[in-house]
Amino acid sequence: MVPSETPQKLRIAIAGSGFGGLLLAIFLQKYCPDHEIDIYEAAHEFGGIGAGVAVWPRFWQVLRYIGLEDQLLEATGTLNKEVFTFHRSQLHKVLVDNVKDKDKIVHFSKRLVSYSEPASVDEPITLTFKDGTTATCDLLLGSDGIRSAVRHTMYTELANEAEGARAEELREMIDPVWSGVVVYRGLVPVDQLQNTKLDLGHVAIIYAGKHKYLTSYAVSRGEFINVAALVGIPDGEGKPYEGPWSAPVTQEEVAAQYATWDSDVQQLVKHIEKPSIWAVNTVRYLPTYVKGRVALLGDADGFILATILSQPGVSRATLPEALEVYDALRRPVSQDVHRRSRQTGHTINLERAGWENVSAAESARGGFPKEMLDRVGAAIEEEMAWVGASSIMDDHARACEMVRERLV
Ligand SMILES: Cc1cc2nc3c(=O)[nH]c(=O)nc-3n(C[C@H](O)[C@H](O)[C@H](O)COP(=O)(O)OP(=O)(O)OC[C@H]3O[C@@H](n4cnc5c(N)ncnc54)[C@H](O)[C@@H]3O)c2cc1C
Numbered sequence: 001m002v003p004s005e006t007p008q009k010l011r012i013a014i015a016g017s018g019f020g021g022l023l024l025a026i027f028l029q030k031y032c033p034d035h036e037i038d039i040y041e042a043a044h045e046f047g048g049i050g051a052g053v054a055v056w057p058r059f060w061q062v063l064r065y066i067g068l069e070d071q072l073l074e075a076t077g078t079l080n081k082e083v084f085t086f087h088r089s090q091l092h093k094v095l096v097d098n099v100k101d102k103d104k105i106v107h108f109s110k111r112l113v114s115y116s117e118p119a120s121v122d123e124p125i126t127l128t129f130k131d132g133t134t135a136t137c138d139l140l141l142g143s144d145g146i147r148s149a150v151r152h153t154m155y156t157e158l159a160n161e162a163e164g165a166r167a168e169e170l171r172e173m174i175d176p177v178w179s180g181v182v183v184y185r186g187l188v189p190v191d192q193l194q195n196t197k198l199d200l201g202h203v204a205i206i207y208a209g210k211h212k213y214l215t216s217y218a219v220s221r222g223e224f225i226n227v228a229a230l231v232g233i234p235d236g237e238g239k240p241y242e243g244p245w246s247a248p249v250t251q252e253e254v255a256a257q258y259a260t261w262d263s264d265v266q267q268l269v270k271h272i273e274k275p276s277i278w279a280v281n282t283v284r285y286l287p288t289y290v291k292g293r294v295a296l297l298g299d300a301d302g303f304i305l306a307t308i309l310s311q312p313g314v315s316r317a318t319l320p321e322a323l324e325v326y327d328a329l330r331r332p333v334s335q336d337v338h339r340r341s342r343q344t345g346h347t348i349n350l351e352r353a354g355w356e357n358v359s360a361a362e363s364a365r366g367g368f369p370k371e372m373l374d375r376v377g378a379a380i381e382e383e384m385a386w387v388g389a390s391s392i393m394d395d396h397a398r399a400c401e402m403v404r405e406r407l408v
Contacts, residue, residue, distance in 0.1 A: 008314070008315035008316060009034045009035060009036065010032075010035045010036070010138045010139055010309070010314075010315075010316065010319075011035075011036045011038075011124070011136070011137045011138045011139070012028065012035050012036065012037050012038070012137060012138065012139045012140075012141060012309075013037075013038050013039075013040060013125075013127060013135065013137035013139070013140050013141070014037065014038070014039045014040070014141050014143060015040050015112045015127075015140065015141070015142045015143060015144040015148075015149065015150050016039075016040075016041060016042070016142070016143040016144035016145055016148075017039050017041040017043075017046065017106060018143065018145055018299065019053075019091070019092070019095065019299040020143035020145075020297055020298055020299035020300075020301070020302060021039055021041070021143040021144075022092075022095040022096060022099060023095060023299060023302040023303070024141060024143055024297065024301075024302035024305065024306065025037055025039055025099050025105070026066065026068075026095065026098050026099060026302075027066065027302045027303050027305075027306030027307075028302075028306045028309065029099070029100050030066055030306070031306045031307060031309070031310035032306065032309050032310045035309070037105050038105055038107060038135065038137070039099075039105055039106045039107065040107050040110040040112055040127065040129065040135070041106060041107065041108050041109075041110060042109070042110065042111035042112070042130075042144070043108060043109070044108050044109050045108060046092065046096050046106075047092075050088040050089075050185070051087070051088065051185045051186055051187050051219075051226050051227075051228070052085055052086065052087060052088065052185075052187070052217065052219045052226025052228070053085070053086050053087075053088050053091055054083050054084070054085045054086075054204075054217065055072075055083070055084040055085075055086070055091075056083055056084075056387050057082070057083070057387065057388065058387055058390065058391070058392055059300060059392070060084055061391065061392060061393065062303045062392055065393075066303075068094065068098060071094050071097070071098075072084065072086075072091070072094055075087075075090040075091060075093070075094055076090075076219075076221075082204075083204060083217070085204065085217045085218060085219050085226065086219055087187075087219040087220045087224070087226075090219075090220065107135075109131065110129045110131070110133070110135075111129055111130040111131075111149070112127055112128070112129055112130075112144060112149040112150065113128050113129060113130050113149060114128050114149065114152070114153045115127045115128065115140055115150065115153050115294065116128075116153075117140075117291075117292050117293060117294060121138075121293065121316045121317050121319065121320075122316070124136035124137060124138060125137050125138070125139075125140050125293060125294065127140065138293065138316050138319070139293050139294075139295075139309075139319055140293065140294045140295075141294075141295050141297060141305070142154075142294065142295065142296045142297065143297050143298070143299070143302070146176045146281055146282075146283060147176065148296060150294060150296055151173075151174065151283070151286075151296050152174050154291050154294060154296065155170055155171070155173050155174045155286075156171070156174065157291065158170045158288075158291065159171040159174075170287075172284070173283075173284045173286055173287075176281040176282060176283055176284075177238055177281065177282055177283075177284055178236060178237065178238070178239060178240065178241040178279055178280075178281055178282075179236075179237055179280045179281065179282050179342070180232055180233050180234075180235070180236030180237030180238070180239070181230055181231065181232050181233070181236070181279075181280040181345065182230070182231050182233070182277055182278065182279055182280065183228050183229065183230045183231075183277070183278050183280055184227075184228075184229040184230075184231070184249065184253075184254045184257070184269070184272070184275055184276070184277050184278075185226075185227060185228045185229070185272075185275070185276060185278060186227060186272035186273055186274055186275040186276060187219070187224040187225065187226055187227070187272065187273055188216075188224060188225040188227055188268055188271045188272055188273065189223070189224055189271070189273065190218070190222060190223060190224060190225055192271040193225070193267055193268070193271065194267075196264045196267060197262075197263075197264055203217075204216070204217035204218075205217070206348060207261065207262060207264075207265050208348045208349070208350055208376060209261065209349075209350060209360075209363055209364065210349065210350045210351075210355070210358060210359070210360040210362075210363035210364070211231065211232040211233075211234060211349050211350075211351070211360060212229070212230065212231050212232065212257065212258075212349065213229075213230050213348045213349060214227065214228070214229040214230070214258065214261075214265055214268070214269075215227070215228050215229075215230075216228075216268055225268065227268050227269065227272055229254060229257065229258065229269060230280075230345070230349075231257060232345070232349050232351075241279040241281065243279070245278065245279045245281065246276055246277065246278045246279070247276060247277055248274065248275070248276050248277075249275050249276060249277045250275070251269070251270060251271075251272060251275055253275075253277075254269045254272060254275050255269050255270050257269070260364040261364075282338065285335050285338075286331070288327055288331070289326070289327045289330065289331050290320075290323040290324060290326065290327045292319075292320050292323075293316075293319045293320060293323070294323075295323050295326060295327070297330070298334060300334065300337075301326075301330045301334065303392065303396070304326065304329055304330055304392070304395055304396065304399050305326050305330070307396055307399045307400065308322050308323075308325050308326050308399050308403055309322065311399075311400060311403040311404070311407070311408075312408060313403060313404075313407035313408040314403065314407065318407050321406055321407055322403060322407060324406075325399065325402045325403055325406060326399075328402070329395055329398060329399055329402070330395075333395070340383055340384075340386070343383055344380060344383045344384060347376060347379045347380055347383060348376070348380065350363055350376065352379065353375045353376050353378075353379040354372060354375050355372065355376065
């Protein structure tokens with residue numbers, strides 16, 4: 001096949017308009033402006049719900065690269081430059097504002113139920129929505145979150161094509177799994193806090209305890225402190241989570257979890273406005289993120305995927321190979337980040353780094369030598385070193401090279 005210099009025009013469907021779907025649309029519009037994009041969103045409108053969100057330097061690089069830095073700096077609550085923190089709705093608004101032609105390309109109240117992909121690349125993929133309507137596309141990108149309908153169809157098909165124990169394994173990968181962690185979250189108006197030991201409005205802090213930790217950082221230009229208070233349920237990982245995945249809770253319930261903690265922590269949890277509890281669920285380590293002309297992605301994958309789709313040689317016929325490049329590059333990275341995050345969670349929960357035999361009651365009483373705490377700090381730094389030591393731009397260069405090697 002003779003590759004074309006510019007990529008063939010493709011009709012791309014994106015399922016979901018969370019951070020992942022919006023970023024993907026922005027990247028695609030920038031790098032492959034000839035492609036036609038449609039975003040199908042289950043909700044009736046854009047929703048930037050939730051409390052705070054932190055963006056680390058590795059991804060900030062990408063946001064700067066595509067020209068969003070100034071707008072994001074306007075919206076951030078960050079007063080130090082190690083990690084950029086936002087009220088979710090403010091970050092969401094910047095992304096929505098940067099999607100071109102959104103009134104035309106975003107289709108609300110379109111909950112994807114399943115898709116079907118003919119074997120021939122000349123025939124379009126058909127999407128079926130909950131309201132009974134259908135749509136077609138050349139390429140389907142599933143950024144429809146942890147309960148992804150795209151993953152459901154993809155892994156049902158993979159399981160149907162496999163045999164015996166492998167088929168069962170693949171079927172088990174359809175549903176998410178509980179991490180064994182719940183998080184209480186919400187915002188504290190900064191003017192409610194008095195006589196704190198630390199300047200909570202200016203520094204991001206992690207308070208560590210046995211099976212629990214709490215993070216706080218400023219959002220909305222320092223007007224609010226975002227609080228995420230995580231509680232690990234020993235042996236809960238992998239078990240089904242009983243109850244709704246998120247629900248309102250009382251301030252008293254959160255305060256009771258931290259009753260013996262530092263006075264700053266007690267102040268914080270006592271003043272969370274409308275606190276809620278969230279079960280933290282995860283996707284299992286999938287053996288692939290792609291099948292044919294369909295790919296799964298999270299909120300950090302869009303940059304590399306759009307880079308790949310913008311390369312010469314990418315056409316309807318070569319889409320499966322192009323997506324294999326995406327899978328080869330992004331899946332190991334995202335699964336490695338998942339493994340490391342899980343390990344760091346255990347370190348902060350004082351379950352590693354020499355704290356294995358300290359009980360929750362002993363940890364609450366405190367009085368441990370500073371060296372023991374230093375060991376936790378050193379372990380966290382070591383586990384998170386990759387954030388500063390690696391650059392997504394290396395993956396960007398590698399993506400271009402791999403497409404050239406395989407497709408052109
Ligand atoms: C409590 C909590 C705190 C977090 N804090 C941070 C943080 O500080 N920093 C950070 O980087 N990450 C954080 N995360 C993780 C981050 O929120 C997720 O990684 C991110 O939201 C994933 O983005 P997404 O676009 O892939 O999915 P989502 O944000 O879940 O978006 C999916 C979208 O798809 C839509 N959708 C769902 N199903 C369908 C369907 N069938 N058809 C059509 N549309 C559909 C949904 O309505 C939604 O709009 C946190 C997560 C939780 C739970």
